[in-house]
Each structure stands twice: as C-alpha cells, then as structure tokens.
Amino acid sequence: xxxxxxxxxxxxxxxxxxxxxxxxxxxxxxxxxxxxxxxxxxxxxxxxxxxxxxxxxxxxxxxxxxxxxxxxxxxxxxxxxxxxxxxxxxxxxxxxxxxxxxxxxxxxxxxxxxxxxxxxxxxxxxxxxxxxxxxxxxxxxxxxxxxxxxxxxxxxxxxxxxxxxxxxxxxxxxxxxxxxxxxxxxxxxxxxxxxxxxxxxxxxxxxxxxxxxxxxxxxxxxxxxxxxxxxxxxxxxxxxxxxxxxxxxxxxxxxxxxx
Numbered sequence: 001x002x003x004x005x006x007x008x009x010x011x012x013x014x015x016x017x018x019x020x021x022x023x024x025x026x027x028x029x030x031x032x033x034x035x036x037x038x039x040x041x042x043x044x045x046x047x048x049x050x051x052x053x054x055x056x057x058x059x060x061x062x063x064x065x066x067x068x069x070x071x072x073x074x075x076x077x078x079x080x081x082x083x084x085x086x087x088x089x090x091x092x093x094x095x096x097x098x099x100x101x102x103x104x105x106x107x108x109x110x111x112x113x114x115x116x117x118x119x120x121x122x123x124x125x126x127x128x129x130x131x132x133x134x135x136x137x138x139x140x141x142x143x144x145x146x147x148x149x150x151x152x153x154x155x156x157x158x159x160x161x162x163x164x165x166x167x168x169x170x171x172x173x174x175x176x177x178x179x180x181x182x183x184x185x186x187x188x189x190x191x192x193x194x195x196x197x198x199x200x201x202x203x204x205x206x207x208x209x210x211x212x213x214x215x216x217x218x219x220x221x222x223x224x225x226x227x228x229x230x231x232x233x234x235x236x237x238x239x240x241x242x243x244x245x246x247x248x249x250x251x252x253x254x255x256x257x258x259x
Contacts, residue, residue: 005089007204066181066216073257076130077112078104087117089131090240093164095187096124110252111143111204117251119243125189126247129161129240130256136160136236138258141208141219144241144251146174146201151245157209160237169242170209170218170226174201174234179225181218183232193228212259 008015013195016183078087081104092102101121106114119126144155165187172179180194197220208219214234218226239256243249 009092023052041166049191074133075253075255077253078115078251079112083117085117086128090128091131091164091238092128093188094121094123094126095164095184098123098126100126100128100151102128107250107252109145109204110250112253115252117241117254118146118197118248119241119251120248124245125157125184126243127161127164127167127240128242129158129167129238130254131238133239133256134149134236135256135258136234136240137212138256139208139210140239140254142208142241142254143204143206143250144172144249145204146172146199147248148251149175149245149247149249152243152247152250154242154244154247155205155207155249155251156242157207158238158240158242159209159211160225160233160235161240162233162235162237166233167237168209168216168230170207170216171242171244172199172205172207172220173244174199179207179218179220181226181228183230185232192230194227195225197225 049179081087083104083106085104086102087104091099094100099121100119100123102117102119104115105118107116110116117128140157140159142157142187146153153174155167156172158169161167165184167184167185168182170179170181177198178194178196179199181192183192205221210217210219214229214231216228216230217224225243241251241254
C-alpha cells in the first residue's frame with residue numbers, strides 16, 4: 001500500500017476490499033494471532049467482516065501497519081530513569097579487565113533534558129547494551145560527549161552484540177581525532193577501517209551506524225565517514241554503547257531500529 005503525494009501532502013492509498021483483507025490476513029500470520037492453514041485467515045476474515053464499512057477496514061489496516069512499523073524502532077533518552085544506577089533492562093559491563101561505572105546522572109547540557117547515561121569508571125572497554133533489543137539489519141545511533149580521560153576520550157555504539165566479548169563497534173576518539181569500526185571476538189578487538197576527522201571534546205556529537213548483511217555505514221554528525229564489510233557476526237544481536245579505558249563519556253538519545 002503506497003502513499004501518494006498531492007499538493008505537498010501525503011494522501012491515503014486507494015483501498016479495495018480484497019486488498020484490505022489480504023493485508024490484515026498477512027499481518028495476522030506474521031504476528032501469530034491466527035491459524036497458519038492456507039486460506040484459513042482470508043476465508044475467515046471475508047465471512048466475518050463483509051458487512052463492515054470499507055472506511056473502517058481501511059483505517060484499521062493503516063493504523064495496524066503504522067503501529068507494527070513503529071514497534072521496530074525506539075529511542076531511549078534516560079530522562080524517566082532513576083539517577084545513580086545503570087538503566088534497568090541493560091547490561092552494564094566491560095570487555096576485558098577493570099571496573100566500568102555506568103549510571104544515570106543529570107546534566108544541564110543534555111540534548112534532551114535532563115538525564116544522560118555516564119561512564120566514569122576505568123576498564124579495558126566498558127560496554128552497556130540493551131537486553132531486549134535484537135537486530136540483524138537496521139541502525140543504531142547515539143549522541144555522546146567526551147568529557148575527560150588521560151588515556152582515551154572515546155564514545156561508540158555496538159551492534160549484533162552476542163555478549164560483552166563479541167560484537168561490532170564503531171567509535172569516535174577525541175584524543176586521536178579519528179573514527180574506527182571494529183569487530184570484537186572473544187574480547188579481542190580488530191580494526192576494520194579507520195578515518196581521521198576532528199572529534200571535539202566537550203561537545204555533543206551524533207554517531208550512527210547502518211547495517212545490512214555484511215555491509216556497514218558509519219555516519220558522524222550527519223556525514224557518512226566509513227563504509228566497511230565484514231562477515232564475523234551475521235545473526236541478530238543486541239545494541240548498546242561503548243567507551244575505552246578511562247574515558248568519561250556522556251550518552252543521550254540512544255536510538256535503534258530494524259530494516
């Protein structure tokens with residue numbers, strides 16, 4: 001069902017009874033609310049809703065599609081979460097050794113007021129990932145600010161994360177002024193591609209990765225900076241954020257979605 005543009009505005013698609021029935025039947029099969037036997041869903045819907053007004057059916061089909069589509073993406077701004085603790089439903093951990101410290105804190109500079117996720121401990125690679133997210137193809141993005149760090153000042157996103165030792169990661173480093181994409185396998189990080197670019201400390205930046213199959217694109221502050229390919233992880237996995245060493249980094253407006 002495609003939308004049409006008319007005088008700069010989107011107009012609803014033309015619906016027919018059969019198209020609406022087919023759409024609802026397909027949707028029911030996908031989300032598992034009806035029996036899968038061939039022809040059963042369409043036959044049942046046709047018999048039970050033939051007398052229903054077409055505008056009502058069309059509205060239902062459109063709304064259901066929009067709701068299902070919206071469920072494929074989410075944004076976490078941390079504002080309604082308890083300060084002084086990691087976000088609930090996330091695994092706050094690290095790759096390697098050390099003591100990562102992930103917690104929700106208030107910050108006046110937050111892109112969305114008032115809370116942010118802060119990492120202020122010191123570990124090989126602090127990681128924090130969302131437990132209920134499972135994406136194979138899609139995107140992950142976050143706004144981050146590198147606050148301090150003598151060894152490193154880095155912030156990154158991870159995807160297709162299997163656990164704290166296995167994932168893809170794209171990170172920006174304010175001390176080195178570069179962006180790198182890696183795979184981390186059994187705790188060992190290997191660079192796939194790197195680019196030099198200014199990553200100002202004390203400033204909010206946006207880092208986004210789009211991934212499909214073995215192809216990845218890294219977007220930094222709305223500019224595509226890296227394209228890479230790798231076959232290490234092909235299955236769906238969790239998404240999250242990452243830092244390195246003694247980086248004190250703030251994160252806000254974490255978003256992700258599937259394609």
